[in-house]
Amino acid sequence: MAIVKIRAIDALIVVDMQNDFMPGGALPVENALTIIPTINEYLKIFNDSAAVIVATRDWHPPNHISFNTRGGPWPPHCIQGSKGAEFHPLLKLPSSAIVVSKAIDENREAYSGFDSTELESVLRRRGVKRVFVCGVATEYCVRATAIDAMKLGFQTHILIDAIKGIDRVRSEEVMNELLNCGSIALEIKDLRR
Numbered sequence: 001m002a003i004v005k006i007r008a009i010d011a012l013i014v015v016d017m018q019n020d021f022m023p024g025g026a027l028p029v030e031n032a033l034t035i036i037p038t039i040n041e042y043l044k045i046f047n048d049s050a051a052v053i054v055a056t057r058d059w060h061p062p063n064h065i066s067f068n069t070r071g072g073p074w075p076p077h078c079i080q081g082s083k084g085a086e087f088h089p090l091l092k093l094p095s096s097a098i099v100v101s102k103a104i105d106e107n108r109e110a111y112s113g114f115d116s117t118e119l120e121s122v123l124r125r126r127g128v129k130r131v132f133v134c135g136v137a138t139e140y141c142v143r144a145t146a147i148d149a150m151k152l153g154f155q156t157h158i159l160i161d162a163i164k165g166i167d168r169v170r171s172e173e174v175m176n177e178l179l180n181c182g183s184i185a186l187e188i189k190d191l192r193r
C-alpha cells in the first residue's frame, strides 16, 4: 500500500471530462459519470495542497481529420465552442485550474495533452516533478498523455479509480502497458489528507 502526500510541485491532469464523452454525448464513454465524484475529491486534495491543476480538453475544428465525415474513426465530437466540448457541469474545477486545449489542428489527430500544447512548459515553469492522471478515455487520451509525461521525465501516476475507457479489455491491456512503462497506479485511499 502506498502513502502519498500531495505537494505544491505535483500536478493533477484531468483528461477530457467533456459532455461529448459522457453518456448522451457524441462519443460517450460508458459509466464515465461514475468517476466524477472521485475526480472532485482529487480536485479538492490538490487544490488544498496548492498543487497544479490542469484540465485538458479535446477542442476540434468542425472538419477535424479524426471525424468519420473525413474518413476518420470517430463521429464528430468536442467541436470548439459547442455544448459537447464544455466540461461536464458536475466537474468541480477550481478557478485556478489551467485549461489546455488539444487536437485543434484540423489536419492532425492529437490524443496527448502534451501534443502541440503549452502543457510541458506550464508544468516546468511551476517546477512540477510528479503528475497524477485521471479522466477519459483510458485507451486514447489518458494513455497518450501518461506516456508523454513519462517520456518527458515526470514521475507519472495513474489514478485508477478516476479513469474510464471505451473498451474494457483494451483498457485493461493499456493499464498493464502503462505499468510496464514505469507508471504507478494509485487510488484515493493512497493519498494522505
Ligand code: VGL
Binding pocket: 016, 058, 066, 074, 111, 136, 137, 138, 139, 140, 141, 142
Ligand atoms: C478521445 C477519441 C477521440 C479521448 C478524444 O479523449 O480519449 N478519444 N478523441
Ligand code: ZN
Binding pocket: 058, 060, 066, 074, 077, 078, 103
Ligand atoms: Zn477527439
